[in-house]
Amino acid sequence: MSEVETKKCPVIANHIKVALVGQPNVGKSMLINSVSNAHLHVGNFSGVTVDKTEVLFDYKGYHFTVVDLPGTYAFTDYTIEERVTHSYLCAESYDLIINVVDSTNLEKNLQLTSELMSMSKDIVIALNMDDEAKKEGIFIDASYMSELLGIPCIKVSAATKSGIDNLIEAIVTQYEAPKQESKLIFSEAVEEEIAQIVSYLEKHKYKAKNSYRHVAINLLKNNKKTYEKIHDDPIWTELQPILIEASKHIELHHDSDDIKEAFAEEYASFNRGIIAEVLKQEVVEEKKTLTEKIDSVLIHPLFGIPIFLFFMWSLFQLTFELGAIPMDYIDAFFGWFGDTIGAVISNDDMRSLVVDGIIGGVGAVVLFVPNIIILFIGIALLESTGYMSRVAFLLDGFFHKFGLHGQSFIPLVTGFGCSIPAYMSARILKNDRDRLLTLFIIGFMSCGARLPVYVLFSGAFFSPEMAGNILFAIYISGAMLGLIAAKILKLTAFKGADEPFVMEMPKYRLPSAKLIWHTVLTKTMMYLKKAGTFIAAAAMLVWFLSNYPHNIELQNEYNTKIEKAVSESDKITLENSLNSKLLEQSYLGRIGKFSEPIFAPLGLDWKMSVALQAGLAAKEVVVSTLGVLYSLGSDVDEQNSSLSTIISKNIPFASAVAFIVVIMIYLPCLAASVVFTREAGGIKYFFYLLAFTSVTAYSLAFIAYNVTKMISG
Amino acid sequence: MKTLIECKKGCKAKVLKLNAPKELKQRLISFGVMKEATVEVLEHAPRKSTIEVKVGKMRIALRAEEAELIEVEEI
Ligand SMILES: Nc1nc2c(ncn2[C@@H]2O[C@H](COP(=O)(O)OP(=O)(O)OP(=O)(O)O)[C@@H](O)[C@H]2O)c(=O)[nH]1
Numbered sequence: 091m092s093e094v095e096t097k098k099c100p101v102i103a104n105h106i107k108v109a110l111v112g113q114p115n116v117g118k119s120m121l122i123n124s125v126s127n128a129h130l131h132v133g134n135f136s137g138v139t140v141d142k143t144e145v146l147f148d149y150k151g152y153h154f155t156v157v158d159l160p161g162t163y164a165f166t167d168y169t170i171e172e173r174v175t176h177s178y179l180c181a182e183s184y185d186l187i188i189n190v191v192d193s194t195n196l197e198k199n200l201q202l203t204s205e206l207m208s209m210s211k212d213i214v215i216a217l218n219m220d221d222e223a224k225k226e227g228i229f230i231d232a233s234y235m236s237e238l239l240g241i242p243c244i245k246v247s248a249a250t251k252s253g254i255d256n257l258i259e260a261i262v263t264q265y266e267a268p269k270q271e272s273k274l275i276f277s278e279a280v281e282e283e284i285a286q287i288v289s290y291l292e293k294h295k296y297k298a299k300n301s302y303r304h305v306a307i308n309l310l311k312n313n314k315k316t317y318e319k320i321h322d323d324p325i326w327t328e329l330q331p332i333l334i335e336a337s338k339h340i341e342l343h344h345d346s347d348d349i350k351e352a353f354a355e356e357y358a359s360f361n362r363g364i365i366a367e368v369l370k371q372e373v374v375e376e377k378k379t380l381t382e383k384i385d386s387v388l389i390h391p392l393f394g395i396p397i398f399l400f401f402m403w404s405l406f407q408l409t410f411e412l413g414a415i416p417m418d419y420i421d422a423f424f425g426w427f428g429d430t431i432g433a434v435i436s437n438d439d440m441r442s443l444v445v446d447g448i449i450g451g452v453g454a455v456v457l458f459v460p461n462i463i464i465l466f467i468g469i470a471l472l473e474s475t476g477y478m479s480r481v482a483f484l485l486d487g488f489f490h491k492f493g494l495h496g497q498s499f500i501p502l503v504t505g506f507g508c509s510i511p512a513y514m515s516a517r518i519l520k521n522d523r524d525r526l527l528t529l530f531i532i533g534f535m536s537c538g539a540r541l542p543v544y545v546l547f548s549g550a551f552f553s554p555e556m557a558g559n560i561l562f563a564i565y566i567s568g569a570m571l572g573l574i575a576a577k578i579l580k581l582t583a584f585k586g587a588d589e590p591f592v593m594e595m596p597k598y599r600l601p602s603a604k605l606i607w608h609t610v611l612t613k614t615m616m617y618l619k620k621a622g623t624f625i626a627a628a629a630m631l632v633w634f635l636s637n638y639p640h641n642i643e644l645q646n647e648y649n650t651k652i653e654k655a656v657s658e659s660d661k662i663t664l665e666n667s668l669n670s671k672l673l674e675q676s677y678l679g680r681i682g683k684f685s686e687p688i689f690a691p692l693g694l695d696w697k698m699s700v701a702l703q704a705g706l707a708a709k710e711v712v713v714s715t716l717g718v719l720y721s722l723g724s725d726v727d728e729q730n731s732s733l734s735t736i737i738s739k740n741i742p743f744a745s746a747v748a749f750i751v752v753i754m755i756y757l758p759c760l761a762a763s764v765v766f767t768r769e770a771g772g773i774k775y776f777f778y779l780l781a782f783t784s785v786t787a788y789s790l791a792f793i794a795y796n797v798t799k800m801i802s803g
Numbered sequence: 804m805k806t807l808i809e810c811k812k813g814c815k816a817k818v819l820k821l822n823a824p825k826e827l828k829q830r831l832i833s834f835g836v837m838k839e840a841t842v843e844v845l846e847h848a849p850r851k852s853t854i855e856v857k858v859g860k861m862r863i864a865l866r867a868e869e870a871e872l873i874e875v876e877e878i
């Protein structure tokens with residue numbers, strides 16, 4: 091019995107739950123990645139992490155649960171993500187806080203530290219970016235700093251993984267050691283007021299969990315919780331006037347009418363004192379840092395935007411040109427694979443299911459992996475170099491005209507990868523109106539899953555030299571439509587004053603190849619996994635719906651005709667017409683025929699309208715459905731040609747344009763719609779989105795179809 | 804009385820007062836834009852709609868409307 095207990099006990103005792111807190115972009119997520127094998131999203135701008143994530147790992151006999159929280163500049167509820175952090179710290183249970191700070195900008199980072207120090211929790215400070223600090227000639231005396239603050243300060247670098255062992259040891263020691271009173275010292279004026287309140291509390295033997303000094307500071311800072319607690323105590327009536335008087339004195343001392351501002355100034359001067367003691371700048375700072383030199387080109391008032399457009403254009407050129415190289419191999423591989431497998435399966439139905447349904451459908455999606463990878467690399471570079479915030483800066487003036495906030499750029503760009511994280515990252519917008527507006531137009535930024543459709547169609551109708559430009563044009567016009575939609579929404583649904591725009595511009599960082607590799611790999615694996623599971627299932631469903639019910643009569647009727655046919659060409663014509671008749675009377679064909687009248691004004695045949703409807707589940711399904719439908723119903727002599735050739739032969743150009751327009755605008759996939767509804771805060775917003783996107787998609791596709799038809803004659 | 808938006812590119816100034824509403828003021832303070840702090844104007848976007856300033860070691864972007872709320876004295 092006792093043996094079991096002793097065995098069990100250490101396991102529980104060894105469990106440490108740590109909350110990771112720090113200002114944005116100091117490397118919290120990267121620090122977790124470097125101690126565990128997690129692959130949390132890392133990027134060089136504020137607001138990468140917008141939700142809390144728990145990571146579990148073992149280290150030297152201890153079980154750790156680390157909670158990655160969104161970065162926060164101060165203890166405010168300015169944006170939703172900051173609210174996540176604030177409420178986590180106040181309401182959840184955890185053993186210890188790791189306060190991650192950027193060693194190259196201590197002064198700003200310590201502002202938050204000071205606020206954490208008034209929380210009466212165990213803290214360990216991780217002085218991150220030690221490698222950068224060294225390069226910039228900044229030396230911090232960590233042990234002296236620990237002594238001055240009464241908090242262990244450990245130099246680490248998440249990038250080079252140095253100091254990680256020390257950090258964990260410090261956490262364990264701090265966890266096991268008794269709690270220490272923080273050593274935060276205020277100016278004389280404030281200390282006097284604190285002393286007065288403390289002596290009052292002592293006199294009345296007020297019962298508190300924390301020290302009187304702690305209670306006094308929180309009362310002066312207007313801390314809600316402390317207030318609520320003491321409010322019900324009989325001493326309140328006497329204490330209140332004392333507090334009011336004290337606050338007045340402090341505000342007077344700081345020449346401000348805002349107690350928060352006064353305390354911020356107190357913290358700042360305390361921190362300046364600490365920094366003067368512990369920090370040595372060995373190399374004199376250059377007049378212009380590298381970042382400022384790069385900025386003078388990249389955010390140049392005249393050239394900034396053209397440079398950005400050039401980058402985008404190059405990205406889409408690369409996506410098409412480079413992506414096309416491995417495509418032929420992939421295509422050939424799936425062709426060979428289908429033939430090989432098909433030869434083994436004797437049952438006709440089974441063979442068709444495996445070869446046309448699964449291999450055809452999944453193959454059509456996997457074919458575009460190279461393009462997707464290039465797009466993901468582009469986005470990863472934008473995110474990790476620090477260029478993202480610059481573009482937000484450049485475009486703010488332009489965005490502002492359309493009623494958008496400059497920071498909307500960040501979720502919008504994320505939307506080019508996938509709409510789901512984009513909806514989440516709209517949380518960085520402070521104002522609910524701005525956030526909703528952004529949520530509504532994220533869909534206009536074509537996500538990675540739509541790229542295959544664009545590549546397929548631009549490849550089918552344009553020469554390889556032009557196709558890259560077409561791709562760029564599709565994306566840009568999608569974004570433009572988004573801006574116009576934003577303007578319309580701003581003037582009608584989301585009227586209101588503009589929110590302030592203040593944003594940190596991080597320094598430029600050269601991302602490591604490993605970081606890019608991991609970011610791109612994670613996203614690509616997700617795409618492949620989806621192709622292997624969801625898309626394969628959808629392809630099977632489409633195959634089933636397009637093959638059943640069997641119409642034996644029709645088949646027999648044609649078979650006798652074919653047998654009677656004399657010439658070879660007659661036979662082929664008959665077979666082709668049998669195939670398309672069979673497809674038309676299948677379940678899918680019936681659905682398609684049923685909805686055809688709705689899509690007919692857009693010039694879309696029933697196959698295309700079925701593909702569009704299937705795309706509501708996921709945009710990848712559009713291509714796989716087209717793959718299945720056109721390979722089943724296509725002419726026999728086309729069996730071996732690529733989907734792109736089949737499309738260029740069977741679809742009129744004007745219809746293709748209308749099809750692309752619908753793809754650009756209509757509802758995002760099912761998963762994204764769910765996230766949208768959650769982030770927007772209600773099912774009614776989903777119906778607004780549905781109505782808004784459907785009406786826009788339909789009318790613009792109608793216009794596009796007719797205009798193209800007129801022009802091309 | 805001068806505000807930050809009136810400062811030319813490359814000029815350095817000392818912050819005298821923040822006339823911003825409460826929330827924005829707190830945000831500015833947490834960025835280090837508080838009384839006595841030195842700010843430097845680094846870059847203007849076209850038509851001065853947005854500016855980039857340096858406070859301490861940090862660069863921040865502000866819209867003209869926000870910069871107008873920051874009273875400064877050139878140094
Ligand atoms: N040189 C260097 N760069 C680092 C280090 N730690 C993080 N970075 C970089 O700093 C940037 C921010 O890293 P993140 O881990 O995303 O920061 P975060 O604190 O999680 O940011 P938010 O989620 O926005 O609050 C990335 O570009 C990292 O590559 C480090 O120790 N050294």
Ligand SMILES: [Mg+2]
Nearest residue numbers: 118119138139
């Ligand atoms: Mg993070």
